[in-house]
Amino acid sequence: MPNTPIILERNTVARSRLFRAEELQLEFSNGEQRTYEKLCSGGPGAVLMVPMLDDSTVLMVREYAGGLENYHLSLPKGAMDAGETPAQAANRELKEEIGYGAKSIHFLKQVHLSPSYMEHKINILIMRDLYPETLQGDEPEPIEVVPSPFDDLFSLVMQDDVIEGRSIAALYMTRDWLAQKTS
Template sequence: MADPRVVSIETVYRGRLFDVELATLEMDGGVVARRETIRHPGAVCMVPVLADGSLLLVTQYRYAAGRRLLELPAGTLEAGEAPEAAVARELQEEVGQVPGRVIPLGGFYVAPGYTSEYIHLFACLELQPSRLAGDEDEDIEVERRTLAEALAAVEAGEICDAKSVIGVLRWARMVESSNR
């Protein structure tokens, strides 16, 4: 099957964090389709692991969800910023730690049916205190959980955003495979 031919792309909204595009595509057989896409610069999500193996999580109010969520720390890439650089910056802003060691855990598209957002996932170890000022509109509280407690929070639906569920499960799988 051939990829659709892009007939036109129009940016219908420009925002601080993302843009919205309306594309017209010509599919196989001449069918014309329209696609709305949120264009996002990408993000990083960190699994901060303390020396005792426990994790640092954050709670913050998420307007779209209508409540505070328990999450792994994460942040949007700045223009031209490498994911590894964003990891150090975001971790210092959100939990006041800088990682001595960063392990890539892969990545994923958030929802490729309507957004280009790709999240790069990393485990952060050998943490040292170091604070950078966060965004003025962030309302973040830091929580410490053992890996077992974080897994239980995933199972109970207390951790319910995709990036955090994926991050906790990928880290647990890595720990499990290294203990074999």
């Protein structure tokens, strides 16, 4: 594995309410120098939940996505608050977004969204043994909860409105984790 490049200089080049962008002047081990830009993370991280109502039903949400300027179907997700563990954040967000808590929470994996130019990471957690409980969230409108069949995962992810890569990856990882757990 090559040596990590030396950061010669780091500058914030843009800042918004949600994002901060940095420019990095790097020197690689072979002497080559390059300028990289990256979006920096703005908090302790985020969580994406795979809420399993039962072994054959996953609860998904239909919500507005600003990047699409339209609605799409995905797994519920949200930001972690300072001091929260991923499991605590996932259970809180689940109650805020879909009106359920989980008695059984399994941390599956932390993934990075686009490591070439983003620091942003998200923790994927499987939520099982769900029970009704609602917390007030910060969504601008009620989120539509869509019970979706988990038995035919390929058909689910091939729906026109299921387009988010994180959700698709989490669904397939959950399917395989559940298969190992029951075998």
